[in-house]
Amino acid sequence: MAFTPNPSVAIILVNWNGYAFTADCLESLRLVHFPDFGVILVDNASDNREGQKLKAEFPEIDLIETTSNLGFAGGNNVGIRKALETGYTHVMLLNNDTVVEPEFLDQMIKKFEDNPLLGIVQPLIFFLHDREKIWSAGGKWSQLLCRAITRGDRKYKEEYLPNDCELDWATGCCMLIAREALLKTGLLNEQYFTYFEDVEWSLRFRKKGFEINLATESIIYHEAGASSKKEHSEGTLSANAFYFHVRNQFYLIRTEAKGISVALSIIYHSSRFMGWIGYFCLRRRFNKLKAVIRGIKEGLILPI
Secondary structure (H helix, E strand, C coil), X not given: CCCCCCCCEEEEEEEXXXXXXXXHHHHHHCCCCCCCEEEEEEECCCHHHHHHHHHHHCCCCEXXXXXXXXXHHHHHHHHHHHHHHHCCCEXXXXXXXXXXXXXXXXXXXXXXXXXXXXXXXXXXEEECCEXXXXXXXXXXXXXXXXXXXXXXXXXXXHHHCCCCCECCECCCCEEEEEHHHHHHHCCCCHHHCCCCHHHHXXXXXXXXXXXXXXXXXEEEEECXXXXXXXXXXXXXXXXXXXXXXXXXXXXXXXXXXXXXXXXXXXXHHHHHHHHHHHHHHHHCCHHHHHHHHHHXXXXXXXXX
């Protein structure tokens, strides 16, 4: 896959009732140095016409409004289709609860210049409110347990010392993808809706022969879970967050596990989720309890 001499980038943001986060992200994107990029904002049927308000404040964006909440996967696919139709050479998924450094995109594009097999690049991501602590330095994949592991999780940069390297998976919080890799691999699996869709997608890119790299000189900051971290009667995370996490973990097992890893991964993750069930029983968080049980059931039986 030859490097495109004049790369152009479509940055896709999905907004769902996150006006303040999205506005901060768009403000940071206004300072980006890379010469040829556009922003496609997909408003996922937010309340109070948030998409229109953001378009009025940031007229440079390309706004697409959906008629229902399509989730992370579906909302991004709407933006990806628009980016491909427009002819961009690269497409970026960027969470709306991030802010970026001005040089972040230049540093990511540089990685494609040196590696013809490269399909995806991820930046080094820090916590927004603790900017020395790593949120993600990319992902490792344990095939034996069908477990997605985040490199550098909650470690400080000086103790972890991340380096540019090949990754097993990139986080959907921010990933830059070459057009050719997208066309050969296909879009996000919308059945996942949210959680682990980026892992499944990354593994699919690798099966098509594309590499995934970390660019440590590219820096962004992430609020982490803004769409699911809202006040509820049973704590901060919603019951739906637990449902999708559990269900989609079993989806991954069903598509990725082979041989002995089938039994080992089911035992490993089932024991984790039984621990959650026990905790929610003790804390009388019955909506979350039911969400985990439903996630286990549907993750094992729904067609994928």
